[in-house]
Amino acid sequence: xxxxxxxxxxxxxxxxxxxxxxxxxxxxxxxxxxxxxxxxxxxxxxxxxxxxxxxxxxxxxxxxxxxxxxxxxxxxxxxxxxxxxxxxxxxxxxxxxxxxxxxxxxxxxxxxxxxxxxxxxxxxxxxxxxxxxxxxxxxxxxxxxxxxxxxxxxxxxxxxxxxxxxxxxxxxxxxxxxxxxxxxxxxxxxxxxxxxxxxxxxxxxxxxxxxxxxxxxxxxxxxxxxxxxxxxxxxxxxxxxxxxxxxxxxxxxxxxxxxxxxxxxxxxxxxxxxxxxxxxxxxxxxxxxxxxxxxxxxxxxxxxxxxxxxxxxxxxxxxxxxxxxxxxxxxxxxxxxxxxxxxxxxxxxxxxxxxxxxxxxxxxxxxxxxxxxxxxxxxxxxxxxxxxxxxxxxxxxxxxxxxxxxxxxxxxxxxxxxxxxxxxxxxxxxxxxxxxxxxxxxxxxxxxxxxxxxxxxxxxxxxxxxxxxxxxx
Ligand code: ADP
Ligand code: GLC
Numbered sequence: 001x002x003x004x005x006x007x008x009x010x011x012x013x014x015x016x017x018x019x020x021x022x023x024x025x026x027x028x029x030x031x032x033x034x035x036x037x038x039x040x041x042x043x044x045x046x047x048x049x050x051x052x053x054x055x056x057x058x059x060x061x062x063x064x065x066x067x068x069x070x071x072x073x074x075x076x077x078x079x080x081x082x083x084x085x086x087x088x089x090x091x092x093x094x095x096x097x098x099x100x101x102x103x104x105x106x107x108x109x110x111x112x113x114x115x116x117x118x119x120x121x122x123x124x125x126x127x128x129x130x131x132x133x134x135x136x137x138x139x140x141x142x143x144x145x146x147x148x149x150x151x152x153x154x155x156x157x158x159x160x161x162x163x164x165x166x167x168x169x170x171x172x173x174x175x176x177x178x179x180x181x182x183x184x185x186x187x188x189x190x191x192x193x194x195x196x197x198x199x200x201x202x203x204x205x206x207x208x209x210x211x212x213x214x215x216x217x218x219x220x221x222x223x224x225x226x227x228x229x230x231x232x233x234x235x236x237x238x239x240x241x242x243x244x245x246x247x248x249x250x251x252x253x254x255x256x257x258x259x260x261x262x263x264x265x266x267x268x269x270x271x272x273x274x275x276x277x278x279x280x281x282x283x284x285x286x287x288x289x290x291x292x293x294x295x296x297x298x299x300x301x302x303x304x305x306x307x308x309x310x311x312x313x314x315x316x317x318x319x320x321x322x323x324x325x326x327x328x329x330x331x332x333x334x335x336x337x338x339x340x341x342x343x344x345x346x347x348x349x350x351x352x353x354x355x356x357x358x359x360x361x362x363x364x365x366x367x368x369x370x371x372x373x374x375x376x377x378x379x380x381x382x383x384x385x386x387x388x389x390x391x392x393x394x395x396x397x398x399x400x401x402x403x404x405x406x407x408x409x410x411x412x413x414x415x416x417x418x419x420x421x422x423x424x425x426x427x428x429x430x431x432x433x434x435x436x437x438x439x440x441x442x443x444x445x446x447x448x449x450x451x452x453x454x455x456x457x458x459x460x461x462x463x464x465x466x467x468x469x470x471x472x473x
Contacts, residue, residue: 002468004031004038005082005132007119009112009141011040013077014048015096018296019246019376020138020163023213026249027464028079030457034465037080039130041119043111044072044085045096052076055083058128064118065089065110065178071118073128082127084118102328109171112141112199113179120148123156133472134159137207140169143199144179146206147191151182157471160207164373165221165228166300169199193229204233209467210241213374214395218243226371244464245398246374247457248383253359255384255451260356267385267447270360277361280354281321281345288317289437292362292386294355294377297326297334302368302391307333308423309368310344312430318437319343320366323358325350362386364433370421372396379455382414385447389433391426392419399455403436403446414450 010016012025028038042048055072062068067088074081084090089111098104105111119142123135136159137145146158175197176183186192191202204210212218218241220226221234234241251257255264262272274290277283283290291313295301303324313320320343322334331348338346347354359365365381367390374395378388382399390396396417403413416436418429437443 002036002134002465002472003130003132004036004134004136004468005119005122006038006040006136006138007115007142007145008040008138009043009115010096011042011079014042014051014079015045017096019374022249022376023163023246024138025077025079026247026457027461030247030461031465033458034461036465036468038136039080039082039132041082041084041115041122043090043096043115044083045090046092047096048083049085049091052081052083055085056128058082061118065114065180069114069118071122071127082122084115086114089114109169109175109179109197109199112169113144116142116144116199117148117180119145120152120154123149124152124154132156134468136161137203139163140167140198140200140203143169143201143203144181144191145203147181147185147202150185150206157208158203158206159209159211159467159471160203162210162212162221162373165200165226165230166371167200168193168229170196173197200230201233204230204237208240208471210234210237211244211464211467212241213243214245214398215243216397217371217373217394220371220394242463242467244460245395246376246379247460248376248379248455250383250456253356253380253383255360258356258360260353261360264360267444267451270363270385273357273361274363275361277321277357278319280357281347283319283321283343283345286317286319286343288313288319288434289363290319290321290361291364291366291389291433292358293320293322293324293366294358295324295367297324297330299327300369300371302370302421302426303330303334305421305423305426306366306368307337309426309430310337310341312427313434314341314343316431316434318430318434320345321358321362322346323351323354324348359384359386363437364389364416367391367396368418368421368426369393369396375399378415382450382453383455385451387433387443387446387450388415389429390415390417391421392417393421399453401449403432408442411445412449413446414453415446
């Protein structure tokens with residue numbers, strides 16, 4: 001049984017801002033089926049500490065980047081957790097990455113260096129008698145782990161997963177000392193990136209294996225357009241880079257048992273959920289498809305393109321119900337557009353229950369992202385017979401089968417993809433979607449195909465297991 005320490009900054013259902021949490025929360029159970037045991041090292045944010053039933057102190061640190069800290073073992077939601085309880089770093093009001101106004105915490109470099117440092121220290125000294133065979137870090141917040149491992153001469157293999165290359169975790173070289181980094185390694189071969197310390201670069205340079213969350217994104221990352229400055233080092237490490245598509249929790253996202261909706265087995269069961277959703281969002285009846293979108297509202301997610309392309313949906317009798325939060329200018333633009341269009345309804349906020357109702361009640365789910373390493377909501381859509389309309393990029397390219405004439409003839413189509421990622425191409429995709437929706441037998445067939453797609457973790461967990469096995473035997 002391989003013992004793996006997952007080092008990660010969020011983990012569902014305890015603490016979540018995006019898909020990273022879902023993946024971190026689902027992997028341990030998925031790996032168990034392959035005989036692997038994964039423990040999750042998480043920062044002891046204020047929001048977490050209050051939710052944990054019982055913890056057991058397994059280690060204490062007198063000075064962890066400016067204050068006392070305790071490592072606590074806990075079990076919750078079937079997860080075997082190690083919580084880094086460091087009040088000076090994590091016990092504060094506001095978000096996990098920034099304050100209520102959306103500004104990053106100024107000590108984020110120390111907050112996540114501390115997480116990485118303890119991840120490496122557990123590999124070196126163990127935690128309450130348990131020592132991992134592998135350390136698996138996620139995104140820049142775990143990026144410095146291999147630097148600390150190297151500094152102490154610890155040979156434990158380090159696997160690194162890129163969930164989103166857009167976040168580098170860069171900070172000024174003046175922090176070399178406070179982050180306890182080896183100044184002699186502040187160069188292009190290790191963690192220096194254009195004169196700054198880069199936690200992401202440290203991981204890309206120092207990991208034994210690198211994975212990312214879809215095969216297409218793994219290829220895209222090698223190009224300047226998607227690699228965002230890291231494409232050079234990734235090309236150099238191409239032999240160690242693998243794309244492994246995310247799964248979803250098929251118990252939590254199961255239309256037959258979902259407690260937030262009127263459960264259904266077949267597409268016809270969606271009708272009552274659609275009516276309920278229209279009511280919740282104050283939308284009337286309409287002849288066209290009811291589209292839904294659940295997302296962080298950022299540049300990545302193509303919300304500005306959506307706003308431009310919307311007439312092609314709304315003028316064809318279609319509707320859109322949207323749930324999201326994020327960039328204030330996008331929130332305002334969406335709210336203003338909703339004032340003007342009776343068939344557009346927007347709720348700003350974060351709401352798990354409502355996200356289930358949207359996925360169940362929608363006819364189609366939109367993911368018009370400029371880039372999307374994997375994306376999870378299109379997978380929810382497939383499982384709920386809510387056809388994805390997605391940009392042809394990253395994991396969206398790998399998980400949806402476009403309704404091309406060939407795919408329709410073969411009866412394989414599960415959604416609509418558009419390319420290039422422009423407002424014009426999205427407008428055209430809306431026209432295609434409306435035409436498909438008007439062709440009821442074809443639409444039903446696509447829904448049934450969608451609901452049959454394997455979107456769980458089985459295959460992907462086996463791929464992670466193979467990497468761990470490779471590194472330990
Ligand atoms: P990303 O991680 O880039 O945000 P993903 O599609 O991988 O994108 O994952 C987003 C996750 O967060 C999904 O589980 C989605 O349902 C959830 N989510 C995003 N915004 C909201 C919201 N406003 N309310 C509820 N859930 C949300
Ligand atoms: C990131 C990506 C998203 C992916 C998620 C989980 O947040 O933006 O595409 O699904 O990580 O891997």
